[in-house]
Amino acid sequence: VRAVHAEPRLDGVSLLMLAGHDDASAVRMLEAGAQDLLRKPFLLQEARARINGLVAAKRARDILNDALGHRDANLIRLANDTRAHQKALQSTLEELRGAREVAERASLVKSNFLRMISHELATPVAALQLHVQALGKNPALALGGSAAEGLRRTGRVSRRLHHLVDTMVAWARVESGRLKRTVSNVDVTALAQEVIEDVRSYATEKDLALNLQVDRWLAPLSSDRKLVHLVLVDLVGFVVQNAPSGRVDVSVVPMRSGLQVRVRDTAQRISSEDRVDLFSPLESIADVRWRSGHGSGLGLYVVRDLARAVDGDLDVDPAFSGPGNLFVLTLPALPHPEVHHERYAP
């Protein structure tokens, strides 16, 4: 019995032991692993029945072992596949985490660069503007003709540069969440008039009528004057730039709590697809049509961000029946802070 069990090739083979009637070793044989015992003398039918039983049991065991063996193999393959997928998933997650960290670092670098460059531009732009203003005010120079025109244009360009730097600084602060609003009473009608006069020379050059329409006196709006000014310059500058001719009408309309500045042009209708692109950072950057303007030229999505920084909004009215387009700037009244140091406002 021990010799059969030690032989791997006989693994699973059933053993039927034949023993004498009073053979004391028969029990030990069963203990050693024999499947059955037949004591002599025995009937042939009994032997056949026991052998058939052992053979049937062996076959059943073989079938079960075969089935279990397949299942085990499948389970092992499944476990291996799962482990491989887990590893791949882990690796992809790590790659994604790494890519996100790189993207976040790149975004931070971009924001810091934008902030740094806008601040670094501030000093030379201030110097340029002061020098140009002095040239214009100096009666001793008595410039005329093309020199005077050149000086006028240089002054206009320096004001645009000034506005561009202001817009970049404000937007960098909005983007980084560092913008602090300075709320005071803002005469939006007067501000709109001031902006229109700033932009009028561009409109005149292209034979474009630029008008401010105010039906009645409007109470000052509590808001951030500097941000509202930036938004108005950019909005009116954009519309004037993109209107080839005809007219641009700016109107200031009261609302329940705040007001709307509506800028209407007679230019080609902006399609609903273009309307989406107009306020999309990616499309605004890619498509020069949406970047041009006599304001900062940074695109209307920047202007909308600034409008939202004073809890307002900017859109092209899709329901406007035309002709032309209607840009609607909504400016709600902001709550006044308890203490406001007007003289320290930048």
Add this chain to the structure above:
Amino acid sequence: MNDTPLDALADTLDDDTQLLRPVVCLIEDDPDLRAALAASLRAAGYAVREASDGSQVIGNWATIGTDVGELIDADLIITDQRMPGASGLEVLSDVRRRDWATQVVIISAFVDDELKEKAHRLGAAAVLAKPFGMEELIDAVENAVPI
């Protein structure tokens, strides 16, 4: 000699009025902006002394004796905030160690609430954000020291 158009503008003023002009001490490290500011101020009727760095003036103030004690010999100090050597706030602190009468205007491309708050606590007359035009500059200066 007219170095810049602003100097030319300043020189159109009557020389006899020079001694009566309020004195502005101007501290700015950028030479182009310093020249523009100095000439704009001269053109507006102020006498200007220039320094290119806060460390040039800290501890070296010229003073005059008055009824209320020794005061810095300037009606107004205009100082940039970010400069090599010493910042505008350090200049302002040094001024306040001597007197609280001298007006100080800080100019900076990095104006934020923290700078405004610190300048306010030290009694600054104004904080001007760069870039600014001549009108903004002269408004701030005239509010601090009317001619």
